[in-house]
Amino acid sequence: MNKDDFNKITINSSNLDLDNFNSSKFKIDLNRVAFIFIVIFIIIILYSTRIIYLSSKTFEKRIYISNQINRADITDRNGNYVSKSVLTTNVGIDPKLVKDKEKLLIKLQYTFPKQNISEIKKKLYGKKFFYIQKQVTPERFEKIKLLGEKSIRLEPKITRIYPDKNLFSHLLGQIDNDNNGISGIEKTFDNKLKDGRKQLVLTLDKELQFIIRNELLNAQNVFKNIGGTGILMNVNNGEILSLVSIPDFDLNQRKSISDRKYINRATKGVYELGSVFKTFTIAAGLNYGLISSNDMFMNLEKKMKCGGRIISEYDEDLPKDLTVEDILINSSNIGSVKIGQIIGKKKMKEFLGLIGILNKMEFDIEEVGMPLPFTWNDCKLKTVSYGHGITTTPLQLAKGYAILSNGGYQVNPTLIKKKYDISKRKKILNSDVSAKINPILRKVVTNGTASLSDVEGYEIGGKTGTAQLVENGLYTNKKINTFASVFPISDPKYVLVILLEDTKLSKDYVYKYRNKPGSFEGTPFNTAGWTSVEIAGKIIDKIGPILATKY
Amino acid sequence: MKKYVLVFIIFFLVITTSIIKNSTRELENKIFNSNEKIKILINRKEIIKLQNDYLRSPQRLFEFKNKFLDNLEVIELSKFKHLSQNE
Structure with a gap:
């Protein structure tokens, strides 16, 4: 706009009625705008405050609908549950809240047909809260919920x-x-279990455990033994595939077990195991280079004195001249004593300590027995050499045989599956001990006292042991029959220990010979060779194909 | 004027943050619910597996064997014929 144009602008004063200008009307219009603006502003402030408030609020407590079980499950090595926590419900009634007691009774009769209704009726007319049933199944739980009764109280509970x-x-x-x-x-x-995050995987195999338990129960029917145990362990990594002790008990019944007959014989039972120790005596001699397998012992006496007792041969017809190998195959007591005397107290004690026989062993459960301590003297050396006057647990025996047969490597029996680096094993015995002892163990089965366990195809090697059961510090006529076996002996993988406590002779049992045709009726002797060995053979018959194909 | 712009920007950011936080929480709730559903399904799966483990346990199978397969014979290892590669 230039100056000329500006001059052209004229104001028609007639159009402005300045005298009658209503300033209050203008104020009202202005207030309306301001009012609308303020209202909108307040709404914005309110909504903003609300949003800020919501965002600043801490997260509300979440409602967990999944069950909060705080104890992890335990599985066997193949992922089968052996122990599991599940959510169950206890059902109770608060009589004070019941409106129609007769109607409720009819409903309960329908829902809990096995319950004693007259008993429930009695409690229903009382005043105290009472349980109708504990640990109801999910199906019944749904039925109870459908009853729609306010007086019925459902209490969730974790059950193992x-x-x-x-x-x-x-x-x-x-x-x-x-x-x-x-x-x-x-x-x-x-x-670890309460942490609840991860399942605990065991080294045990449910199928093998079942087979071994079944055979031990069968043995109990035949030999009427008061108890027994079976241990199957991998000789190279110490993984226990099966550990059975009978008699056993149903864990679901949750009874307090105090009777001594229910102890875990494999880990807690401390026994004098007899001739199975002769293998340790010979292995000790071989380890220290004091004997070799073919060394001949000439003119072995038939009897020997030891602290007022007589040590004699079980088989009086044994030849007088025996090699080291013959001493083990024929289970010569006197021969073992002679070897023990060559080894001496110090080295014998050192060797038995090395393979974990003398002291309480560390294991994955607390129920572990303590071998009875004793003082070493000349007579004790003699008796220890053939497995008497010395005690240990069957699990320690299995460990000892594993070390002897696996090349002399340290093994720690375990129930927990974990990664194991076989190259980091510690060698505790000379390499040639296994190479020398394993063939002799095989001959004990093919030519010696354990022929009933010579299962074709599995190259079983082992040693039998028959000892008298000690009760209250005194020897009894009861027998402890043990067979410690290793297979396949050319490349040992498993050790199987079978112990039967207080076996009796069976008149009707039929033995089938394994290395020749024919059978034999009745148990002729109450020794390991006719009891534990027979059961071990039956077990290997069944578990052999599983071990060969599965592992 | 600058002050007004600054106040407006701060106000805008506060509101935007709040909105985002709210929507995040909604998402978290959805994730939580999904996790809960997964847990329920896992529990259900475990119960079914427990039933399965029980039903196919060696004990049950032996019971069935004794009940229905009484005539089942165990073949001795020696009766198996060894086949050489040429056969």
């Missing part, structure tokens, strides 16, 4: 289930009502 009942009773142990492990693996790994 052992689907295999007795099968792993001595190993798994039990938990108390507060979810605390009180024995076995449940106790040792209590903190």
Whole structure:
């Protein structure tokens, strides 16, 4: 706009009615705008405050609908559950909240047909809260919910289930009502299990465990023994594939077990095991280079004195001249004593300590027995040489045989599956001990006292041991029959120990010879060769194909 | 004027942050619910596996064997014929 144009602008004063200008009207218009603006502003502020408030609020407590089980499951090496926590429900009634008691009774009769209704009726007319049934199944739980009764109280509870009942009773142990492990693996790994994050995988195999338990129960029917145990262990990494002790008990019943007959014989039972120790005596001699397999012992006496007792041969017809190999194959007591005397107290003690026989062993469960301590003297050396006057547990025996047969490497028996680096094994015996002892163990089976376990195709090697059971510090006529076997002997993989306690002769049992045709009826002698060896053979018959194909 | 712009920007950022936080929480809730559903399904799977483990346990199979397969014979190892590669 230039100056000329500006001059052209004229104001028509007639159009402005300045005299009658209503300033209040203008104010009202202005206030309306301001009012609308303020309202909108307040709404924005309110919404903003709300958004800020919502965002600043801490997260509300979440409602967990999945069950919060805080004890991890335990599985066998193949992932089968052996112990599992499940959510169950306890059902109770608060009589004060019941409106129509007769109607409720009819409903309960329908829902709990096995319950004693007259008992429930009695409690229903009382005042105290009472349980109708504990640990109801999910199906029944749904039925109870459908009753729609306010007086029925449903209390969720975590229950530990052992689907295999007795099968792993001595190993798994039990938990108390507060979810605390009180024995076995449940106790040792209590903190880890309570953590609840990861399953605990065991080295055990359910199928092998079942077969071995079944055969031990069959043996109990035949030989009427009061108990027994079976241990199957990998000789190279110490993994226990099966550990059975009978009699056993059903873990689901949650009974307090105090009777001594239910002890875990494999780990807690401390026994004098007899001739199975002769293998250790010979292995000690071979390890220290004091004897060799073909060394001949001439003119062996038939009897020998030891602390007022007589040591004699079980078989009086044994030849007077025996090689080291013959001494083990024929289970010569006198021959073993002679070898023991060559080794001496110091080295014998050192060797037995080295293979873990003398002291309490560390294991994955607390129920471990302590071998009885004794003082070493000349007579003790003699008796120890053939397995008397010295005690240990069957698991320690299995460990000893594993070390002797696996090339002399240290082995720690375990129930927990973990990565194991075989190259990091510690060698504790001379290499040639296994190479020399394994063929002799094989000959004990082919030519000696363990021929009933010579299962074709599995190259079993082993040693029998028959000892008298010690009760209250005194020897009894009861027998402890043990067979420690290793197979396949050309490349040892497994050690199987079978121990039967207080066996009796069977008149009707039929033995089938393995290395020749024919059979034999009745147990002629109450020795390991006719009891434990027979059972070990039957077990290997069944587990052999599984081990050969599965592992 | 600058002050107004600054106040507006701060106000805008606060509101935007709040909106984002709210939507994040919604997402977290959805994730939580999904996790809960997964847990329930895992529990269900475990219960079914437990039933399966029990039903196919050696004990049960032996019971069935004794009940239905009484005539089943165990073949001795010696009766198996060894086949050489040429056969």
